[in-house]
Amino acid sequence: MSTGAGGTFSVEPNPNPCTDAEREAELAHPAFGMAFTDHMSRLTWRAGEGWSGRRVVPYGPIQLDPAAAVLHYAQEVFEGLKAYRHTDGSVWTFRPFANAERFSRSARRMALPELDPRDFVAAVESLVRVDRAWVPGGVDTSLYLRPFMFATEPFVGVRPSRMVEFYVIASPVGSYFAGGVAPVCIWVERETHRAGPGGTGAAKCGGNYAGAMAALETAYAHGCEQVLYLDAVTGTDVEELGGMNIMAVFDDGTVATPPTSGTILEGVTRSAILQLLADRDVAVVERPVSLAEVVEGAKSGHLAELFACGTAAVMTPVGSLRGPDFEVTVADGGPGELTMSVRGELTDIQYGRVPDRHDWLHRLV
Numbered sequence: 001m002s003t004g005a006g007g008t009f010s011v012e013p014n015p016n017p018c019t020d021a022e023r024e025a026e027l028a029h030p031a032f033g034m035a036f037t038d039h040m041s042r043l044t045w046r047a048g049e050g051w052s053g054r055r056v057v058p059y060g061p062i063q064l065d066p067a068a069a070v071l072h073y074a075q076e077v078f079e080g081l082k083a084y085r086h087t088d089g090s091v092w093t094f095r096p097f098a099n100a101e102r103f104s105r106s107a108r109r110m111a112l113p114e115l116d117p118r119d120f121v122a123a124v125e126s127l128v129r130v131d132r133a134w135v136p137g138g139v140d141t142s143l144y145l146r147p148f149m150f151a152t153e154p155f156v157g158v159r160p161s162r163m164v165e166f167y168v169i170a171s172p173v174g175s176y177f178a179g180g181v182a183p184v185c186i187w188v189e190r191e192t193h194r195a196g197p198g199g200t201g202a203a204k205c206g207g208n209y210a211g212a213m214a215a216l217e218t219a220y221a222h223g224c225e226q227v228l229y230l231d232a233v234t235g236t237d238v239e240e241l242g243g244m245n246i247m248a249v250f251d252d253g254t255v256a257t258p259p260t261s262g263t264i265l266e267g268v269t270r271s272a273i274l275q276l277l278a279d280r281d282v283a284v285v286e287r288p289v290s291l292a293e294v295v296e297g298a299k300s301g302h303l304a305e306l307f308a309c310g311t312a313a314v315m316t317p318v319g320s321l322r323g324p325d326f327e328v329t330v331a332d333g334g335p336g337e338l339t340m341s342v343r344g345e346l347t348d349i350q351y352g353r354v355p356d357r358h359d360w361l362h363r364l365v
């Protein structure tokens with residue numbers, strides 16, 4: 001049972017926060033996910049009791065019993081969203097209830113308790129209000145918010161945990177990729193799969209990412225930044241990049257992206273881009289996209305643009321695809337026109353530079 005959902009979070013101020021100079025140094029050149037703010041939000045869940053203890057506490061290590069279930073069976077889910085500083089100093093986030101609802105779906109899949117979306121959003125709001133000075137103001141910078149929930153019960157038998165904790169931490173960030181919005185090279189993974197029918201592919205759970213680390217190492221060894229996964233049943237259709245969705249733009253102006261049919265993460269950025277494309281009357285279709293279509297299209301010129309999308313990466317052009325026995329460049333390898341134009345429109349909305357006609361923004365400060 002969840003009582004007082006969306007209620008006030010009490011604040012325990014950090015007795016040793018960063019100095020202004022230390023914080024300003026972090027905000028001047030934020031890397032992705034390296035530095036964290038002075039506080040974190042937390043809530044606790046116990047079977048039979050529900051959620052309690054809405055608090056913002058000093059950021060710091062979490063004490064866990066070595067038998068805590070998450071350490072053994074990876075019963076964990078997380079989310080990613082951002083807070084953006086507008087030029088008038090106000091701070092906003094983007095579609096937080098969409099993240100909250102996906103968090104609930106992920107929790108259900110991992111037999112974790114659902115957190116009321118109002119508590120999810122209140123935890124984010126409370127943290128950003130306390131740590132508002134940490135929201136950077138530079139071009140393409142933001143405060144990345146990472147809500148997560150995990151099983152803490154000390155029990156090594158296999159069953160859903162009766163003790164769970166939820167936290168939100170925050171990190172000032174710039175571009176996800178070190179090269180900014182420069183086109184990335186993608187490794188086409190054929191040896192391993194990220195998800196299969198009936199699996200956890202649609203859930204944002206740590207296990208999906210753990211299983212993808214080995215392929216990421218292979219990608220790095222081949223000079224690529226990310227991995228493109230193929231469907232586990234036929235090995236012929238492109239699915240997603242593990243941490244991002246993918247979309248293809250063809251030379252006839254149409255756009256295609258794989259459908260979210262259980263093995264692909266239902267990206268919040270993905271759905272916003274589909275909306276922005278539809279607003280432009282672009283013929284955009286969610287359908288299976290074969291690797292052959294992408295590779296042959298890159299060779300023939302029928303594939304005009306390919307891009308990755310997600311909260312962290314926003315929209316990142318894919319310049320080339322590489323596999324054990326092939327390499328293709330997408331168009332001239334540079335950022336595509338439609339990719340950069342929609343990216344511009346999306347970030348203009350997020351940073352308050354154009355009207356928010358879909359009512360996507362949610363004020364935090």
Ligand code: COI
Binds near residue numbers: 081244312
């Ligand atoms: C995001 O885009 O927020 C992601 O979750 C990608 C990655 C940082 C895990």
